[in-house]
Amino acid sequence: MADFIPIAVSILFHGLAMAMVLYLISVGLSVTMGLxxxxxxxHGAFAMAGGYVLIILMKKQGWPYGLALAAAVVICMxxxxxxERLLYRRLYGGDELDQVLMTMGLxxxxxxGATFLFGPVAQSLDPPAMLRGQIHILGRDFPTYRSFLxxxxxxxxxxxxLGLERxxxxxxxxxxxxxxxxxxxxxxxxxxxxxxxxxxxxxxxALGGGLGAELLSVGPTYALDNLVYCLIVVxxxxxxxxxxxxxxxxxxxxxxxxxxYLAPELGAFFIxxxxxxxxxxxxxxxxxxxx
Amino acid sequence: xxxxxxxAPDRKADIDAFARRHKxxxxxxxxxxxxxxxxxxxENYHALGAQIFATILFALSLDLLxxxxxxxxxxxxxxxxxxxxxxxxxxxxxxxxxxxxxxxAALAAGIAGFASGAIVLRTSGLTLLMQTLVVAALLQELANxxxxxxxxSDGLLxxxxxxxxGVFRFDLFGNTAYIYCLAVLFLGWLAARxxxxxxxxxxxxxIRENAARMRAIGAPVERRKIIIYxxxxxxxxxxxxxxxxxxxxxxxGALSLGRSGELLxxxxxxxxxxxxxxxxxVPLYMIAQDRFAAVDPVFWYFWxxxxxxxxxxxxxxxxxxxIARRRGGSPPQ
Numbered sequence: 001m002a003d004f005i006p007i008a009v010s011i012l013f014h015g016l017a018m019a020m021v022l023y024l025i026s027v028g029l030s031v032t033m034g035l036x037x038x039x040x041x042x043h044g045a046f047a048m049a050g051g052y053v054l055i056i057l058m059k060k061q062g063w064p065y066g067l068a069l070a071a072a073v074v075i076c077m078x079x080x081x082x083x084e085r086l087l088y089r090r091l092y093g094g095d096e097l098d099q100v101l102m103t104m105g106l107x108x109x110x111x112x113g114a115t116f117l118f119g120p121v122a123q124s125l126d127p128p129a130m131l132r133g134q135i136h137i138l139g140r141d142f143p144t145y146r147s148f149l150x151x152x153x154x155x156x157x158x159x160x161x162l163g164l165e166r167x168x169x170x171x172x173x174x175x176x177x178x179x180x181x182x183x184x185x186x187x188x189x190x191x192x193x194x195x196x197x198x199x200x201x202x203x204x205x206a207l208g209g210g211l212g213a214e215l216l217s218v219g220p221t222y223a224l225d226n227l228v229y230c231l232i233v234v235x236x237x238x239x240x241x242x243x244x245x246x247x248x249x250x251x252x253x254x255x256x257x258x259x260x261y262l263a264p265e266l267g268a269f270f271i272x273x274x275x276x277x278x279x280x281x282x283x284x285x286x287x288x289x290x291x
Numbered sequence: 292x293x294x295x296x297x298x299a300p301d302r303k304a305d306i307d308a309f310a311r312r313h314k315x316x317x318x319x320x321x322x323x324x325x326x327x328x329x330x331x332x333x334e335n336y337h338a339l340g341a342q343i344f345a346t347i348l349f350a351l352s353l354d355l356l357x358x359x360x361x362x363x364x365x366x367x368x369x370x371x372x373x374x375x376x377x378x379x380x381x382x383x384x385x386x387x388x389x390x391x392x393x394x395x396a397a398l399a400a401g402i403a404g405f406a407s408g409a410i411v412l413r414t415s416g417l418t419l420l421m422q423t424l425v426v427a428a429l430l431q432e433l434a435n436x437x438x439x440x441x442x443x444s445d446g447l448l449x450x451x452x453x454x455x456x457g458v459f460r461f462d463l464f465g466n467t468a469y470i471y472c473l474a475v476l477f478l479g480w481l482a483a484r485x486x487x488x489x490x491x492x493x494x495x496x497x498i499r500e501n502a503a504r505m506r507a508i509g510a511p512v513e514r515r516k517i518i519i520y521x522x523x524x525x526x527x528x529x530x531x532x533x534x535x536x537x538x539x540x541x542x543x544g545a546l547s548l549g550r551s552g553e554l555l556x557x558x559x560x561x562x563x564x565x566x567x568x569x570x571x572x573v574p575l576y577m578i579a580q581d582r583f584a585a586v587d588p589v590f591w592y593f594w595x596x597x598x599x600x601x602x603x604x605x606x607x608x609x610x611x612x613x614i615a616r617r618r619g620g621s622p623p624q
Contacts (some may be wrong), residue, residue: 098603101559105599112593235421269432272425283418
């Protein structure tokens with residue numbers, strides 16, 4: 001029993017770090033699905049792009065970490081805006097299957113494009129010297145980078161929550177998730193709103209992909225590999241909410257870490273079974289508002 | 292829809308057209324004629340042809356769910372995999388007769404479909420998509436960990452298949468496999484065609500269009516969904532068994548999300564809810580894949596991806612959807 005606490009702390013710590021990354025790369029998906037009812041399977045491709053831009057800018061151009069990360073977010077947001085106006089917008093309110101085909105196509109293009117540009121091997125992130133090594137908290141050593149990750153995640157969650165609850169834009173988003181037609185009737189420019197929400201979501205995904213590059217390695221098949229976990233986070237959390245995916249990411253991150261550590265022979269079995277049980281119990285997810 | 296008496300002749304024409312849609316048209320013979328012609332013209336591609344036929348059957352089973360019953364699933368590979376493993380495990384453990392292998396595979400996949408359908412079909416939309424995906428993922432984990440039976444990540448090896456009817460041996464060139472898969476596909480197609488033309492099949496379309504109204508006129512919506520889910524799963528199982536028997540190999544990929552997704556893509560490219568989408572989308576995708584992916588998989592992913600984006604945005608409804616629109620025509624049945 002003596003070594004129970006260190007193990008529990010370690011699982012919680014690494015689970016939390018995982019949860020933050022999962023949250024960042026999924027929350028945009030939850031909002032766009034809730035807002036536009038759009039099944040954007042290619043959301044993970046923006047996270048991958050974020051990871052690649054960060055790593056390439058640091059390695060090839062020698063940019064500092066913070067600047068490269070900011071550039072990755074901005075570049076991905078701009079790219080997503082272009083894609084939204086060019087492709088996504090045409091399928092809003094359209095047939096789900098055409099959406100699936102188009103976004104799967106985007107995933108395939110991202111796989112092919114990333115392999116062509118950066119090769120088939122996953123890239124690794126070299127964090128700056130400040131974030132390497134261990135940090136000493138309460139008589140225990142924790143990896144500095146992951147502590148940083150958790151801190152960033154916590155700050156972002158708070159900022160997002162405040163942004164959605166306290167700002168005018170947040171109120172418009174919430175109104176549109178609740179009732180799109182009514183929001184339009186009230187004069188909210190939903191087309192613009194969609195574009196901004198989409199770009200914000202993609203930017204967050206890019207941030208998650210960049211920050212989490214140490215945890216989820218950045219390779220060409222990133223969007224495919226992480227698709228299932230993203231979808232689990234979104235569906236268990238509930239569409240169109242900010243705290244739902246957070247709760248779900250915590251649940252998935254911590255349980256997944258725990259099972260990989262304590263019962264690796266079970267693999268991902270438990271996560272899948274848990275997802276199924278939760279969705280049977282609450283078909284709209286834990287905090288779902290949009291149907 | 293309540294037509295006054297003056298419209299009676301028009302209504303008769305409508306009813307006649309409705310009754311005639313079950314009759315065979317000459318165009319429906321085209322795929323079969325093409326398949327037989329290909330047997331003689333592309334002698335070096337019989338193995339690929341057999342795979343295509345088995346996959347068409349798989350896509351056909353998915354079309355019954357998505358196109359007709361409106362049940363959107365991302366985990367149809369679960370039943371393909373169950374069928375493949377059922378047939379494979381039998382063949383690897385001393386039971387080598389192929390036709391009974393197909394029957395066992397259909398039963399196993401049908402049972403899996405019934406059991407999972409009874410649970411997951413309570414939900415709809417994204418939740419249903421996730422439930423079907425998770426069922427397939429669970430089965431894949433099971434096959435991955437249960438190595439003593441399934442061979443785990445190495446795949447199931449050591450299958451031995453007897454000649455069909457004790458006469459036609461499975462040869463290296465796929466000649467027997469070609470005819471075998473084509474014959475099974477033909478039977479599967481007949482069954483599917485009859486099913487969707489039957490009152491049961493029409494009621495599925497009703498459920499797809501408006502489940503609440505179907506419930507209001509007394510149709511047992513939930514039960515019918517479970518029945519079609521079971522039938523579709525059994526057909527998918529037969530398709531899995533065909534591929535297992537003709538390639539003598541079953542791997543974890545048979546149960547993967549990739550398999551389900553790829554199948555969905557092939558079906559959407561061909562056109563959903565028109566029965567023949569599978570016959571167009573599957574050969575198109577698989578032949579292109581065979582040509583290009585072997586040369587350069589990167590190239591393949593990139594271009595098929597671009598094609599899919601274009602198809603999804605501009606050519607909605609797949610190839611058959613585009614053709615129907617050009618002829619000023621019908622939405623899916």
